[in-house]
Amino acid sequence: MSFKAPRGTVDILPEESVKWDYVEKQIKDICRRYHFEEIRTPLFEHTEVFQRGVGDSTDIVQKEMYTFEDRGGRSLTLRPEGTASVVRAFVENKLFGNPIQPVKLFYFAQMFRYERPQKGRMRQLNQFGVEVLGSANPAVDAEVIDLAMTCYKELGLTSLKLVINSLGDQESRSDHRQALIDHFTPHKDELCKDCQTRLTQNPMRILDCKTDRDHPAMKTAPSILDYLNDESRTYFEQVQGYLTSMGIEYEVDQNLVRGLDYYNHTAFEIMSEADGFGAIATLAGGGRYNGLVEELDGPATPGIGFGMGLERLLMALEAENQDIPIDKSLDCFLVAAGSEADKQAMKLMHSLRENGIQADKDYQGRKMKTQFKTADRLKAKFVLVIGDDELEKQIVTVKDMMTGDQKEIPMEKLDETMQQLLTGGK
CATH class of the missing domain: 3.30.930.10 (Bira Bifunctional Protein; Domain 2)
Structure with a gap:
């Protein structure tokens, strides 16, 4: 099935x-x-x-x-x-x-x-x-x-x-109700089954019928405005x-x-x-x-x-061709090379998120080149690279995906730096 x-x-x-x-x-x-x-x-x-x-x-x-x-x-x-x-x-x-x-x-x-x-x-x-x-x-x-x-x-x-x-x-509706009953009763057999029932239960709803809306009696039905x-x-x-x-x-x-x-x-x-x-x-x-x-x-x-x-x-x-302004970009994508770098990426990503920064990473064990392609598909604003060299120096290589500029940021200052970069230094 x-x-x-x-x-x-x-x-x-x-x-x-x-x-x-x-x-x-x-x-x-x-x-x-x-x-x-x-x-x-x-x-x-x-x-x-x-x-x-x-x-x-x-x-x-x-x-x-x-x-x-x-x-x-x-x-x-x-x-x-x-x-x-x-x-x-x-x-x-x-x-x-x-x-x-x-x-x-x-x-x-x-x-x-x-x-x-x-x-x-x-x-x-x-x-x-x-x-x-x-x-x-x-x-x-x-x-x-x-x-x-x-x-x-x-x-x-x-x-x-x-x-x-x-x-x-209630008074106005009661008077109008009786007027509708008197008006539609001679046409009862011409109305749909629903309207035949409505005639006694709630005759005002006959006026809202999609089946009988073109019936001649609809055009001459008494108006509620005349009974207010x-x-x-x-x-x-x-x-x-x-x-x-x-x-x-x-x-x-x-x-x-x-x-x-x-x-x-x-x-x-x-x-x-x-x-x-x-x-x-x-x-x-x-x-x-x-x-x-x-x-x-x-x-x-x-x-x-x-x-x-x-x-x-x-x-x-x-x-009306009104576009809804949706920002589908990602703040940061972390690219890691090796198991130790991946552990450090998880740690840094957790800290970034705690500081209100949107972040994600690869979970498929892909090569770095493929990870960069993923970052591009996700429209990441910045890619944060962690490899053996970065682990040794305790830094993160930050690449601006718009300009292509790269800089090395100490890991302990990553949260603060990314907040500044994402807000234009404000």
């Missing part, structure tokens, strides 16, 4: 993982500036966390979750999205009692969804997300959107489109006002509903408009979810957040 990675998963090899590392470091720096703190939750949760937190009527819960029983007979599910897990942790650890509110969190996490794999959408996906819990201020909605847009822009993306909508409060009460309309106007004040361009799309049951008020998506990006243009999406904390047995606590697919982010960077 041929062993391969399971369908819908990929290996991220070293030449790619350095790109991931760069992107994650940049995003973490942005989160620090926005005063968000990192949270890490378990890879799996009790299944009910997602059934209650994500919603029984969603495709994620009905079709896509990886659910299993452990040896104790408990139903567990691999994390399909980040918000429910963060909210569960917020409640369990009583973060609602923190004196500083709201609680502003971010995470990097792997998610698992059983769906048809395609470019940018795998069964094991990597996501960056943020959650703000404890404030119903529309300025927080704008801040969360601003953070997401800043991540993309500072990484170099320019072909972006921000789309926003309001899903209203005064409070919801004012809230949405305030969010737009904050975005405008920060110079963030956006479009209002009355059909933007998002795929999860817990959203209300602000919903948003960020899409790539880069040529050649692909049919699935959404890079990130999120919104407000007042009421979700209560669903997971916490006190009434408003929240808002988003999830950003890292695979899609890297695809967008590639589509």
Whole structure:
């Protein structure tokens, strides 16, 4: 049998993982500036966390979750999205009692969804997300959107489109729900099976259907914006006002509903408009979810957040020809001739590394000429040569691979000298 990675998963090899590392470091720096703190939750949760937190009527819960029983007979599910897990942790650890509110969190996490794999959408996906819990201020909605847009822009993306909508409060949604039922019921038999079910469970999600999106009834469906009460309309106007004040361009799309049951008020998506990006243009999406904390047995606590697919982010960077600045060079490569020289090379390399200098050596017992070729392939800035002559004099011959210059350095001064050479004498 041929062993391969399971369908819908990929290996991220070293030449790619350095790109991931760069992107994650940049995003973490942005989160620090926005005063968000990192949270890490378990890879799996009790299944009910997602059934209650994500919603029984969603495709994620009905079709896509990886659910299993452990040896104790408990139903567990691999994390399909980040918000429910963060909210569960917020409640369990009583973060609602923190004196500083709201609680502003971010995470990097792997998610698992059983769906048809395609470019940018795998069964094991990597996501960056943020959650703000404890404030119903529309300025927080704008801040969360601003953070997401800043991540993309500072990484170099320019072909972006921000789309926003309001899903209203419970009263507004209830009125809109009935209007959607009345509108789509005469066309029920013309809709796909999923939408026939959604008609009674969550009719707003019919507007998000990919199968029925060209149905004539979609174009005439009642807009949530026509059913917003005064409070919801004012809230949405305030969010737009904050975005405008920060110079963030956006479009209002009355059909933007998002795929999860817990959203209300602000919903948003960020899409790539880069040529050649692909049919699935959404890079990130999120919104407000007042009421979700209560669903997971916490006190009434408003929240808002988003999830950003890292695979899609890297695809967008590639589509816009944005090079990730990766330094693949090596500080030092030690070339040793003979067993005693090899021992000394190990000792010196250990000391160099302790002093923050990147160093490596040959482990294949190759000849010196071949070791130099290896150093060249690794783009070593300096080659440190240790042979019989160097051992006798207790020196190291240091060759600058850029200029070809060589100098002899006493072994006891090697760390200090290399630090100076690598920093340009600073």
